[in-house]
Amino acid sequence: xxxxxxxxxxxxxxxxxxxxxGRLVSALVxxxxxxxxxxxxxxxxxxxxxxxGYQRFLxxxxxxxxxxxxxxxxxxxxxxDKEFGIMRLLIISPLPHYWVVIAKTVSGMVVAVVQAxxxxxxxxxxxxxxxAVSLPLLVLGLVATALACASLGMLIAVWSSTxxxxxxxxxxxxxxxxxxxxxxxxxxxxxxxxxxxAAINPFTYGVDLLKHALVSGLAPPLGPDFTIAIDITVLLxxxxxxxxxxxxxxxxxxxxxxxxxxxx
Amino acid sequence: MQVAPLPQSxxxxxxxxxxxxxxxxxxxxxxxxxxxIPAGQFFGxxxxxxxxxxxxxxxxxxxxxxxxxxxxxxxxxxxxxxxxVRREVGLVFQESxxxxxxxxxxxxxxxxxxxxxxxxxIRQRSDELLELFNLRExxxxxxxxxSGGMRRALDIARGVLHRPRVLFxxxxxxxxxxxxxxxxxxxxxxxxxxEVMTVFLTTHYLEEAEACDQVAFLTSxxxxxxxxxxxxxxxxxxxxxxxxGTDMDAVSGLLSPRLGPCLKEGATAxxxxxxxxxxxxxxxxxxxxxxQAVRWRRPNLNDVFLWINDPTLSAGFEI
Ligand SMILES: Nc1ncnc2c1ncn2[C@@H]1O[C@H](COP(=O)(O)OP(=O)(O)O)[C@@H](O)[C@H]1O
Ligand SMILES: [Mg+2]
Numbered sequence: 001x002x003x004x005x006x007x008x009x010x011x012x013x014x015x016x017x018x019x020x021x022g023r024l025v026s027a028l029v030x031x032x033x034x035x036x037x038x039x040x041x042x043x044x045x046x047x048x049x050x051x052x053g054y055q056r057f058l059x060x061x062x063x064x065x066x067x068x069x070x071x072x073x074x075x076x077x078x079x080x081d082k083e084f085g086i087m088r089l090l091i092i093s094p095l096p097h098y099w100v101v102i103a104k105t106v107s108g109m110v111v112a113v114v115q116a117x118x119x120x121x122x123x124x125x126x127x128x129x130x131x132a133v134s135l136p137l138l139v140l141g142l143v144a145t146a147l148a149c150a151s152l153g154m155l156i157a158v159w160s161s162t163x164x165x166x167x168x169x170x171x172x173x174x175x176x177x178x179x180x181x182x183x184x185x186x187x188x189x190x191x192x193x194x195x196x197x198a199a200i201n202p203f204t205y206g207v208d209l210l211k212h213a214l215v216s217g218l219a220p221p222l223g224p225d226f227t228i229a230i231d232i233t234v235l236l237x238x239x240x241x242x243x244x245x246x247x248x249x250x251x252x253x254x255x256x257x258x259x260x261x262x263x264x
Numbered sequence: 265m266q267v268a269p270l271p272q273s274x275x276x277x278x279x280x281x282x283x284x285x286x287x288x289x290x291x292x293x294x295x296x297x298x299x300x301i302p303a304g305q306f307f308g309x310x311x312x313x314x315x316x317x318x319x320x321x322x323x324x325x326x327x328x329x330x331x332x333x334x335x336x337x338x339x340x341x342x343x344x345x346x347x348x349v350r351r352e353v354g355l356v357f358q359e360s361x362x363x364x365x366x367x368x369x370x371x372x373x374x375x376x377x378x379x380x381x382x383x384x385x386i387r388q389r390s391d392e393l394l395e396l397f398n399l400r401e402x403x404x405x406x407x408x409x410x411s412g413g414m415r416r417a418l419d420i421a422r423g424v425l426h427r428p429r430v431l432f433x434x435x436x437x438x439x440x441x442x443x444x445x446x447x448x449x450x451x452x453x454x455x456x457x458x459e460v461m462t463v464f465l466t467t468h469y470l471e472e473a474e475a476c477d478q479v480a481f482l483t484s485x486x487x488x489x490x491x492x493x494x495x496x497x498x499x500x501x502x503x504x505x506x507x508x509g510t511d512m513d514a515v516s517g518l519l520s521p522r523l524g525p526c527l528k529e530g531a532t533a534x535x536x537x538x539x540x541x542x543x544x545x546x547x548x549x550x551x552x553x554x555x556q557a558v559r560w561r562r563p564n565l566n567d568v569f570l571w572i573n574d575p576t577l578s579a580g581f582e583i
Contacts, residue, residue: 010378016365085361092325093378094351 002004006103013074013107014114025070027115030166035128057222059128060141060210061183064203066119067146072174074108075153079160091251098247101154105243108150109202113142128253131212137228138212144235145206151242152177152202177203182211186221192258202238204220205231272535278303278430278462281325283333285485286319293319295485296333300477301464303429306456308493309466310569311482317466318358320482321432324464325355338429347358356419358435364408368399371407372422379426386425393421396458397451413444417451424455430462437469447471481569493565500563500571503537505544507580510557511554518550525577527570531556536563536571 015221016022035058043054081087090100120138123129125259156169180197181187181204198204206241224231271470279301286294294316301307322328322336326346335342338352362371369390376386394400397417404408410418416436424431436452437445454474454532456463465476473479473493480490491498505523507515512533516526523535544560551558572578 002380004380005378008374011377012363012366012374015370019365041383070468084364085357085359085365088327088357088361089375091327092350092353092355093375094347095378096347 005093005099006106009090009103010107010110013077013111016077017111017114023073024115027073028064030069031065031119032122034058034065035062035123036251042184053218053222056215057122057186057218058184059123060214061181061207063116063119063123063142063210064145064149064181064183064207065178066116067142067149068174068178068203068204070112070115071108071146071153072156072170074104074111074150075157076163077163078104078154078157079163082161083163097251098162101158101243101247101250104157105147105150105154105239106214108153109143109146112149116142116146132217134213134216140232141209141213142205144209144232145203145213147239148202148206148242149219149234151239151246154246155242158246178200180204181207182225183207187225189221202234205234209235265501276303276475277301277336278305279307279335279337279464281324281333281335284320284323284330284335285332286323286328287331290538292485294323294330297485297487299480301462303462304460306475306477307465308476308479309464309482310468310470310473310479310565311466312468315468315482316485317468317482318434321355321434321464321466321484325353325432326350352429354423354426354431356423356431356433356436358438360415360419362407362415362418362422364406367404367406368394368410368418369403371418372425375422376425379547381426389425389427390421393425396454398447399423400405407581411444413440413447416440416444416448420448420451420455424459424461427459430459430464433463433465436465436466437467437472445469449475470566470569473565479565481572483573489568496565496568497563498566501536501538502540502562503542503560504560504567505535505547506557506559506561507535507555508550509533509551515554519547527574527577534567546554 039055039058048053052152081090103144109153120129156173160169180194181201182198187195187198187204205226208224209228212228228259277300279299281297281299284294284297285292297320309320311317319328323330324335324342326342328350329343337349340348342349343506363374366374371387372390376389394403398419399414399417402414407415417544420433420436436449438450449472465473467473476493478490479493480487487540508531510531512526513526515533519535520526523537527534546557
């Protein structure tokens with residue numbers, strides 16, 4: 001398999017990210033507002049013991065937020081590509097069609113990791129990341145979560161034909177995924193129904209993995225809820241499944257190609 | 265439907281189809297197409313809007329699945345060896361498919377990388393093609409700032425960046441003004457001089473296809489005539505006679521016994537003039553006051569198409 005076509009897609013996505021500076025800035029400002037406004041508000045609500053602590057608790061969730069939005073923007077670029085005919089250029093290139101889906105997902109993942117890394121640096125400079133931080137776990141958490149988010153974005157993108165219905169998806173997928181996870185509150189303390197929903201939501205495990213990296217030292221309800229092994233298994237499992245389904249949906253040919261590949 | 269591989273695909277043919285068909289629900293968009301296009305030929309598939317030209321191109325470039333029949337391009341079966349087919353072909357879509365957020369150069373580089381060309385190759389080919397298509401000065405301009413004709417030229421340049429063995433051009437001049445259309449034809453001509461490849465062109469400006477080695481007329485998904493443009497036009501006859509007037513019946517009553525049936529379009533009747541020595545001066549004297557204008561001119565492919573497409577006209581004129 002050749003990587004240059006994949007790199008072409010990643011490069012184009014990064015170029016877009018840098019050119020659309022407004023988007024990049026808002027991608028970093030949005031979670032910052034959450035951190036400073038909501039974080040401070042909730043912190044006060046939770047009382048002295050948790051204040052400051054809550055904002056540290058929030059940082060994994062906000063890193064997740066950055067990646068969720070970044071991945072969605074990349075899948076928005078899939079819809080854009082479909083609408084403006086560039087997708088045809090991809091499917092006329094000599095790549096198997098499932099490879100187009102994979103390459104687009106990877107480019108989404110890369111953009112998400114780059115933006116989240118920038119935000120992590122910002123958090124560190126502001127003192128919200130510090131103490132017992134595991135850098136390898138942080139990298140793993142960023143990559144695995146970005147992959148899961150990008151796969152989700154791809155799943156949505158193959159079902160969206162126009163930019164309009166993509167906006168609906170933003171409201172009915174992105175916000176629930178973010179709110180019904182452990183990003184804003186510890187999963188253990190959610191009511192039972194929401195606990196079940198959070199446990200089904202793969203994004204929960206991404207945030208949890210980042211909690212392992214950043215806030216494993218915080219007092220019990222604020223620390224991670226699952227083991228690292230479970231987090232990684234769920235994230236990768238979801239990504240593989242989502243990309244697989246996206247390929248089946250993407251074209252007859254990629255469906256046939258994947259089935260041939262599986263038959264060996 | 266199960267589609268069997270081509271029995272014995274002829275390797276010297278760049279494109280071969282047997283009963284190639286595509287149905288959309290009840291609509292037969294392409295109906296049992298038989299094509300045998302030798303390598304190096306400049307082939308034109310001509311027909312009005314909706315006749316199935318784009319559908320044919322999409323099947324030949326693996327973007328659409330035939331519902332029946334077989335096709336091979338550059339020796340590869342479009343269904344079983346789709347990736348190999350895509351490696352050998354270049355395709356310029358009917359609708360421009362450029363990334364407007366990127367520059368001219370970046371569009372070329374993106375396409376080249378998708379085809380796994382090295383950076384050096386992409387740079388060298390871009391230089392050549394931008395020179396050929398007069399786009400050199402605009403290479404760092406955003407595509408959004410280019411004129412329609414320039415965009416089309418870039419579309420074509422991108423389609424041949426990887427030196428395809430078979431190039432598909434789907435209505436390359438659609439939507440362009442006349443000077444830009446001429447420009448695009450000049451580019452295609454230059455390109456054909458510099459690169460050895462089979463070109464499969466579609467257009468509904470039939471008269472533009474005279475440079476083709478071979479053309480086929482498509483209507484409602486079926487080929488209704490084929491041949492070299494010269495032979496088709498020659499068989500049509502030396503002149504088309506067009507008469508504008510208010511009383512068409514009188515005109516056809518007067519001329520049909522001599523010239524055969526006429527094609528009526530609005531207030532104009534057209535006749536095929538089979539005789540090079542036909543005396544237009546005598547004719548003028550016979551016509552009465554209801555006639556407003558009389559013109560005669562050399563026929564083109566558009567005339568040929570109109571005549572063979574109409575069963576009442578094609579009787580005396582078989583191709
Ligand atoms: N995706 C599609 N679904 C249904 N009908 C289609 C589709 N694509 C083309 N058609 C129909 O097939 C016929 C041929 O279309 P097309 O190949 O685009 O013609 P042309 O390129 O000659 O204008 C038309 O009647 C068109 O409406
Ligand atoms: Mg068309």
